[in-house]
Amino acid sequence: MTEAQGPRPRPTLRDIATALGLSVNTVSRALGDKDSVSASTRAAVQAEAARIGYVPNTLARSLVLGSAMTLGLVITNPSNPFYAQLISSIELRVRAQGYSLLLLVTDESVENEQRATEALLRSAVDGAVVVPVQAEWDHWRRVRDSGIPLVFVNRDVPELDCDMVGVDYERGSYEATSHLIAGGARRLLLLEEDLPITTTADRITGFRRAMADAGLKVSDDQVRAVPTKRYDSLALPWQPEEAYRFAQTLLTDGHPDGVVTGNDYFALGLLRVLAERDLAVPSDVAITGYGDHPYAAYLQTPLTTVRLPAAEVGTTAVDLLLQRLRSSGERPRKTLIRPELVIRASAPHRQAITIDR
């Protein structure tokens, strides 16, 4: 019979040291691949470490080193597919660089975000990647001022001049709009989220610019804000429902011949209303989505939409953060990554439309 099982306390450097008749610190150096250790000692130490299953205690290590080798990720809603991909790419990159990742979900709530900053401070993360709620930012200032570098992702907080990496939403919206116009649409509509965030604002700007460049005027009622709950990550994001209800009220008198939507869910709700009204897509109304969700290509009418470079955004954000950790001096960098218009049947190429005529 050996010892009883029971989770015995985890081995420490001292266990190895006493077992081998060495000092704790020699063991530390042997394991740390420092040079000032004889080959034989190192071998013995490593053997013993392996034998007893020694795992370094990151807590103690971090305390003395002054770095937890941990980064924070503060995100609003993992159920948004774009953010889900962002999480994956960020986690991958962070881990590849030897850091751990602390996850905080804010659910678009400022209070949650404030608590998240507390957690970041307490945990003494080395830095954080943040999708800000964008309603207040004093708590972020506090984090930054206490020496924790921040990279804002997808949405910026210009007041704090931190690094930022996002998507060129304006451009994506510009291209989608221009594409509809090139396809022959003239009476356009923009269906946007009713949220006070820059992504929405940028898409509106892109829409307006594309219209202006085509010599089309934009009246106020061509830009519609769909009543949008700041949606709950615990429930499924029922945005199609909101767009569906809204679109029902939208098409009472006449109809647009092109609709740019701010996300694929809106397009989904809109498509249903159009089907109910016997309006054909794209011949009566051409539609673009935003996001290129996995289902977009497989709808009855495959959706023309703007594909977001999620992985690239995430990777870039982590890289920026790690650079910043090495040299804090440089000026903040703002990076916008260009999304890609994916053209499918809901708003096909000009030729395809022409054939229909």
Next chain:
Amino acid sequence: MTEAQGPRPRPTLRDIATALGLSVNTVSRALGDKDSVSASTRAAVQAEAARIGYVPNTLARSLVLGSAMTLGLVITNPSNPFYAQLISSIELRVRAQGYSLLLLVTDESVENEQRATEALLRSAVDGAVVVPVQAEWDHWRRVRDSGIPLVFVNRDVPELDCDMVGVDYERGSYEATSHLIAGGARRLLLLEEDLPITTTADRITGFRRAMADAGLKVSDDQVRAVPTKRYDSLALPWQPEEAYRFAQTLLTDGHPDGVVTGNDYFALGLLRVLAERDLAVPSDVAITGYGDHPYAAYLQTPLTTVRLPAAEVGTTAVDLLLQRLRSSGERPRKTLIRPELVIRASAPHRQAITIDR
């Protein structure tokens, strides 16, 4: 002019102590709401702490307390909407209980999972919620044996008898199948993922059991495994494509009158093939999905599907884990939460079908 800005070192207990002429440990107790401190001292300490923006150092605290107040979440793929919701619910619950959450993404790779266990051990998490890859589990044994309680989620590793909480996939599949049969389908097909995981196996069992209970025989070619890549969380999960290709080869001779699919993406791919073949849903072929993704209700033919209780699974998992942290003695508990069949047009109620006849 005050001091230059620059991220000065974060305040410690000693800063408060010296400022107030107290000892470090009096300050500690004052902040920790211990009783053995005079009211006036406590007030002074708290005031000073607030003034200089003191934030306790979790690292140091954890080191002496022997608990990092951190739980790990090891998950395969955040881009799977079910897991995305799981992440949200788990994070919420974990944070509500005063713990932090360390996130590890494995992308269905055993190697990543093994590295994840190393990270868990180094970080000295108090416990972990794990969606296991289910190919090997020696590394999990090691974690458990070093005293870190594990709760497996969605998939079990029975060899380790840890706590487990999942979805009753078999039942969901049974209900979906029975529903199709009740609607009049007789020539049924099951389209499943080709992955060696228990969730898939359970759904197959449920299908077979429902068929048997209805007195229907199941030949081997009625259970089809769609070639499924262990899909990449960095790319979008292109499972519709796989199901689409597969379904094209499926309907060459005759067609089933009911198809149970193992996930909503398969249903999407299948729907397209059916449309291409001019087979009507549900009158020619009734279909059920699995997962109730946000788009399911908004397809041209709204999808009857099995809704997964993601939030409940996540919350339960965390609660189990925290209980286990308090009393490690009890026997492992396995909990299956029942999913809900959501009936829509792709496989309507019996009456609706009857009317069509």
Next chain:
DNA sequence: GTGAAAGCGCTAACAG
């Protein structure tokens, strides 16, 4: 009620 001392596990100085 408060302070002094010790230690969590580890690493960075410095001796030898």
Next chain:
DNA sequence: CTGTTAGCGCTTTCAC
């Protein structure tokens, strides 16, 4: 090359 000393920031004895 190796050991000793010191200390990261905090909490828990135990005196006073």
